[in-house]
Amino acid sequence: MGFLLSAGPGTYREIPIAFPQRLQVDDDLYLDALAGALTLTRISEGILMQGSLRVSHLQECDRCLDAFVNIFDVTLAELFTSPPDADKSVFFVDGDGAIDLAPLLREEILIETSYRSVCAEDCRGLDAVTGHNLNREGTSQELLSAVPEIPGIDPRLAVLKQLLP
Secondary structure (H helix, E strand, O other), X not given: OHHHHHOOOOOEEEEEEXXXXXXXXXXXXXXXXXXXXXXXXXXXXXXXXXEEEEEEEEEEOOOOOOEEEEEEEEEEEEEEEOOOOXXXXXXXXXXXXXXXXXXXXXXXXXXXXXXXXXXXXXXXOEOOOOOOEOOXXXXXXXXXXXXXXXXXXXXXXXXXXXXXX
């Protein structure tokens, strides 16, 4: 971003972003794909970055615990100060004129994914009794009704009898 730092305030450049392959943002965060565009504008305090990115991220469904690819948009607007000034922004342009998007991207993605993430709006989740995925199997009442009742055995545990030879 050195070319923007040497330019006067008001100079801007649009930067296309396209990472169709797996991308490591941080030790604990991988993205399956990242695409969009960022506009970098030179202002007196440094570089103002604005834009929107489409993120593809492998997650676990909060209801059924199956893995699914969550695709969502992240809107970014942040000041990268030059020289570094903690009073104005925690992000800065380093001495080589480069900016590190990873910390900002990590923050925004973790905020976005902290909301309930479900594989589908009609996801039925897990059965409270058996723990089975209700998207693939019936409810515990349906499963238990298929098992013949054995006298003296709790009907909820009768299913275990089928596991014995």
